Amino acid sequence: MLGAVWSLLNPVVFLAVFTFVAKVLGASVDDYPVFLLSGLLAWNLFAVSLSTGAQSVVANANLVKKVYFPREILPLATVGVALVDFVLQSMVYFAFLVVIRYGFVLGSIWLYPLAFVALLLLTVAVTFWVSSMNVRYRDLQHLIGLALLVWFWLTPIVYAAGKTHAQIVAPGHRWGWLFWRIYLLNPTAWIVFGFQRALYHSPDANKALAPFTAQQLGVGLCVVIVILLFLLYATWRIFFGLSGDFAEEL
Amino acid sequence: MSIAIEIADVSKRFRMYREKPSSLKQRILSGRVRAEDFWALRDVSFDVAEGEFFALIGQNGSGKSTLLKVIAGILRPSEGVVRQRGRIAGLLELGAGFHPELTGRENVYLNAAFLGLSHRKTDAVYDDIVEFAELREFMDTQVKFFSSGMLVRLGFACAVHVDPEVILIDEVLAVGDEAFQARCLDRVRTFQKEGRTIVLVTHALDMARQLCDRAAMLDHGVIHAIGGPDQVVREMRRTISKHDLEFAREEGSREIEILGGSLHRGADPLAGALAPGECVTLQVDLKANEPVDDPVVSFALHDGANNFVFGSDTAQHGLALGRVDGKRRVRFQLGPVPFTGGQYWVTVGVHSRDNQRVYHVQDQRYSFEVRQTEGRRDQTYVPVTAEVEDL
Numbered sequence: 001m002l003g004a005v006w007s008l009l010n011p012v013v014f015l016a017v018f019t020f021v022a023k024v025l026g027a028s029v030d031d032y033p034v035f036l037l038s039g040l041l042a043w044n045l046f047a048v049s050l051s052t053g054a055q056s057v058v059a060n061a062n063l064v065k066k067v068y069f070p071r072e073i074l075p076l077a078t079v080g081v082a083l084v085d086f087v088l089q090s091m092v093y094f095a096f097l098v099v100i101r102y103g104f105v106l107g108s109i110w111l112y113p114l115a116f117v118a119l120l121l122l123t124v125a126v127t128f129w130v131s132s133m134n135v136r137y138r139d140l141q142h143l144i145g146l147a148l149l150v151w152f153w154l155t156p157i158v159y160a161a162g163k164t165h166a167q168i169v170a171p172g173h174r175w176g177w178l179f180w181r182i183y184l185l186n187p188t189a190w191i192v193f194g195f196q197r198a199l200y201h202s203p204d205a206n207k208a209l210a211p212f213t214a215q216q217l218g219v220g221l222c223v224v225i226v227i228l229l230f231l232l233y234a235t236w237r238i239f240f241g242l243s244g245d246f247a248e249e250l
Numbered sequence: 251m252s253i254a255i256e257i258a259d260v261s262k263r264f265r266m267y268r269e270k271p272s273s274l275k276q277r278i279l280s281g282r283v284r285a286e287d288f289w290a291l292r293d294v295s296f297d298v299a300e301g302e303f304f305a306l307i308g309q310n311g312s313g314k315s316t317l318l319k320v321i322a323g324i325l326r327p328s329e330g331v332v333r334q335r336g337r338i339a340g341l342l343e344l345g346a347g348f349h350p351e352l353t354g355r356e357n358v359y360l361n362a363a364f365l366g367l368s369h370r371k372t373d374a375v376y377d378d379i380v381e382f383a384e385l386r387e388f389m390d391t392q393v394k395f396f397s398s399g400m401l402v403r404l405g406f407a408c409a410v411h412v413d414p415e416v417i418l419i420d421e422v423l424a425v426g427d428e429a430f431q432a433r434c435l436d437r438v439r440t441f442q443k444e445g446r447t448i449v450l451v452t453h454a455l456d457m458a459r460q461l462c463d464r465a466a467m468l469d470h471g472v473i474h475a476i477g478g479p480d481q482v483v484r485e486m487r488r489t490i491s492k493h494d495l496e497f498a499r500e501e502g503s504r505e506i507e508i509l510g511g512s513l514h515r516g517a518d519p520l521a522g523a524l525a526p527g528e529c530v531t532l533q534v535d536l537k538a539n540e541p542v543d544d545p546v547v548s549f550a551l552h553d554g555a556n557n558f559v560f561g562s563d564t565a566q567h568g569l570a571l572g573r574v575d576g577k578r579r580v581r582f583q584l585g586p587v588p589f590t591g592g593q594y595w596v597t598v599g600v601h602s603r604d605n606q607r608v609y610h611v612q613d614q615r616y617s618f619e620v621r622q623t624e625g626r627r628d629q630t631y632v633p634v635t636a637e638v639e640d641l
Contacts, residue, residue, distance in 0.1 A: 066346030067364050068323035068338070139273035244326030247319070248264060 007085040010044075011037060011092045029160050030202040034102055037093050038199040039157040039192040042115070045086040046123050046188065047148050053078040053127035054134045054141045061250040071243040072236070075131040079124055097199070105201045108214040114221045115194030121228035122187055128235040132242040135249050155188045156196075160208035190224045193217055253335070254416055254447040255298040255321060260330035262291040262316055262471075290316040291327070292471045298464075300335075300415075301445040303438075305458040305479060307486050308468035314451045317468065318342060318418050321449065336415025339365050341405055343420065348401065350394035354385060357393050358408055365412040375411045382433075383407035403430060410437050416447040435461070455483045480591070480622070488593055488617075502600075502610035505542050506574060509535040511549075511598045511616050523619040526590055526631035530618065532582040534598050541575040545609060549582060550597040552614055559594070565603060588631045591622025 015033050022032040029035050056074040057064060064071065097103065134140045156164065168176040183189060193210045197217050200209065212220065265285040290313045298304045306314040319325045321332055322340040340346070347364050348357045358379055362372040380386050383403040388396070396404070409417060419438075438461070441448060452458050458465055458479050465482040467475040467489075475485040513520040514531040524530060534547055548563030564571065564580060571578065596618070599611035 063347060063349070063364075064324075066324065066343050067361075068340070069364050137274040137277060139275055143274065247324045 004088055007088045008092055010085075011041065011089040011096075014040070015093070015096050028163065029208045030204060031102065031200070034097065034100075034202070035160070035196065035200050035208060036158060037096075038196045039155070041086060041089050041093060042119050042191060042195050043152065043155065043157055043188070044089070045082050045119060046126075047152070048085065049079045049082040049123045049127050050130055050148060051141070051144055052082070054130040054144050056127075056131045057135050057246060058138065058250065065247045065250055071246060072128070072239065075127045075239070076124065078131075079120075079127055082123070083120075104199070108197050108201070110198075111194045111214055111217055111221065112198040114218060114225070115191050115198060118187070118194070118221050118225050118228060119191045121225060121232050122191065125228060125232040125235045128232075128239040132239040132246075135242065135246055151186075151188065154183070154186050155192050156210065157192055161189070161193065161196075161210040162206065162208045165211050166207075187224055187228065190217075190220055194221050252300050253297045254300040254302070255335075255449070256331075256333040257297070257317075257321070258295055258331050258333075260291055260294045260317075260320060260327045260332060261289060262313075262320060262325060263328040264288045264290055289471050291320070291468075293330070294468075294471075294473055295330075296466060296473065296476055298447055298449060300447055301442070302464060303442050303448045303462045304450070305462040305465040305482075306449065306451045306468060307453070307455060307458055307465060307482065308474070309490065311470075312468040313471040314468050315342075315420055316471075318420055318449065318451050322418055334416060337366055337412070338416045338418060339409040339412055339414035340418040341402075341409050341420060342418065346405065347408075348393045348405070351392060353392055354389040354396070354404060357404070358389075361405075361408040362412055365408075365414065367412050379404075379407045379411045382411065382437075399427060399430070406434055406437075410441070414446070416449070417441065418449045420451045421453065455486060459483050484591075484593060484619075500610070500612050500615075502608045504610055505540050505607075506536050506538045506545055506600050506609040508598055508600060508610045508612055509537050509577070511535075511596065511612065513596070513616060513618050520618055523621040524587055525621050526588070526623060526628070527586040527633055530584045530587060532584065532596065532598070532616075534580045534582075534600075536574065536578045536580065536600060538574045538576060538578075541573055542609070543573050544603050545571055545574055545600050546603050546605075547571070547580045547598070547600050549599070552595045552597070553589075553592055559589070561597075586631065586633050587620060589620045590626075590628045590631060591620060593617055593619050 014037060018033040018036055021027075053075045056078045057071065060074055063069075064074075130140060130144060165180060167173075168179050170176065189210075193212065194217055196209055197212075197214055202208070210217075264287075266288045267285050294313075294317060306317060308314045316325065318340070319342060320327050321334065322338060322342060323332075324340075324342070347361045349360060352360060355376075358376060359369065359372050362375075363369075367375075380389055383400075383406075385400060385404060388400065393401070393404075417438075438448060442461075450458070450462065462479045464477065465479040466473055467482050467486045469489065474489065475482045511532065511534045514533060515521075515524070515528070516531075520530060532549055534549070536545075536547070546563050546565045548561065550561035551559050553559050562582070569580075571580075594617060595614035596616040597611065597613050598615070599608065601608045601611075
């Protein structure tokens with residue numbers, strides 16, 4: 001029970017702080033806490049799974065070396081824990097949306113499950129990979145911290161993708177279109193686009209959100225999901241291949 | 251009878267790194283990694299039938315524990331496959347499958363979950379487990395405070411109560427006290443009667459002989475012998491002794507040297523095993539490096555477990571060799587051999603009559619084998635003639 005309290009406290013504090021900050025300092029995005037948390041909760045699921053999942057096999061060395069069980073359980077369990085956090089935090093967030101009478105729009109909420117599926121596939125796939133690689137290369141977990149930091153800023157969570165897009169593809173910026181294309185190769189960007197479009201609908205949402213309609217994002221996310229299915233299969237094969245040696249490597 | 255465990259051409263390669271890169275940094279900086287292959291198992295194939303009690307024996311480092319881990323699924327074989335049927339419970343290492351931070355109770359549920367038991371089914375056997383382990387008052391203590399004996403008891407209790415079809419036991423049982431070991435053996439025998447399959451790794455050769463239906467001996471990762479436990483244990487003892495032969499002691503001042511000893515059946519060199527009650531001749535050839543007065547030649551027999559069983563010498567039988575110069579051949583005619591099945595080791599020596607000077611001793615250098623008569627449990631052989639007369 002105490003664990004649940006901790007994970008509920010996190011979004012509550014976030015919402016309180018950012019409501020306050022947005023009011024006092026002013027923000028370039030309307031209803032900034034709503035905007036921020038729509039993407040941040042998804043990111044948290046991904047980042048927490050990765051950083052704890054990296055150690056999931058190593059931390060349970062005494063079990064892996066001595067008992068047989070499907071090794072996949074270990075990274076999946078860490079994703080599971082992060083998923084429980086995600087659900088609890090989302091409940092707080094939805095309650096917040098209801099309390100401040102922000103509400104939901106039916107026209108785009110259908111993107112939410114799509115984005116969620118993509119998020120889960122990506123999280124499981126990458127966690128499989130890092131947890132198995134970390135058995136041989138123990139410093140991977142430090143690299144993951146750095147990689148997550150960079151990746152976080154490559155994902156439009158705290159800044160508004162729409163505004164960034166407007167800036168970099170503005171006339172006079174020679175390579176802007178190229179940067180934007182590269183930016184769109186990031187799967188977490190698409191996932192966060194999806195969550196934001198599903199939940200954020202302030203009057204000038206179109207300026208803040210990525211320049212795609214809900215339909216376009218839907219198609220985009222479907223493509224991402226198909227790619228992620230292949231990725232998941234590939235990382236599971238890697239995990240399975242390496243798991244035969246776990247008991248020796250640990 | 252159907253097969254419980256099928257081991258087909260299983261090899262297991264370990265990579266031995268001189269300097270194993272344990273981080274990406276080292277991996278990148280050190281370039282190519284030098285690794286040597288070490289084959290812990292090589293083309294191991296055999297089946298264990300359902301309901302069979304199978305023993306794996308071998309010297310340290312022969313690959314028995316690796317094989318057991320491969321059967322348990324903890325290690326994946328580099329080549330070949332292992333197929334098992336049914337639930338496998340393993341007692342592979344002390345405290346295996348226990349989490350030190352959890353209490354005894356939580357660990358029972360964890361362990362049962364690993365063996366595929368639901369929470370409800372574990373509830374049903376929980377009391378039996380605690381009863382068997384005799385740890386009722388410790389079940390709410392963290393396992394890290396348990397002694398090794400307590401860990402073994404809890405581990406064994408879990409393994410036998412989850413209704414496994416196959417149970418794998420490594421040497422952990424040796425940790426428990428005698429009373430507990432006796433109960434474990436009892437339990438294992440019940441298992442055997444219930445038609446479950448047991449694979450045991452052990453160094454206790456006599457226990458293996460008493461309990462098991464079949465045994466395999468591993469030597470450097472290959473099956474060296476497989477079959478009835480008596481035969482395999484004998485082979486094991488022979489191999490161990492042969493290895494020891496390199497260290498077989500030879501000592502003495504060498505005024506007289508033993509050129510060689512040999513065993514004969516009648517006039518022919520001994521080939522094959524003797525039957526109980528057969529006669530054998532021990533022949534010792536000597537060469538004097540300088541003239542020696544009145545030396546005594548002696549021999550001693552040890553059984554496979556290195557117990558002294560019999561010895562004699564020329565003086566005892568009133569044979570004086572006189573002044574020895576050059577070569578001599580001494581023969582001991584051993585009457586009907588009273589020994590039963592086993593390997594016997596012969597020590598021969600030559601020394602002065604008062605035993606003050608040892609000229610030359612070859613310690614357990616030669617051996618012969620006596621056959622065990624099928625279906626008999628004789629401890630010794632006594633020549634018997636039977637007759638009948640009318641009263």
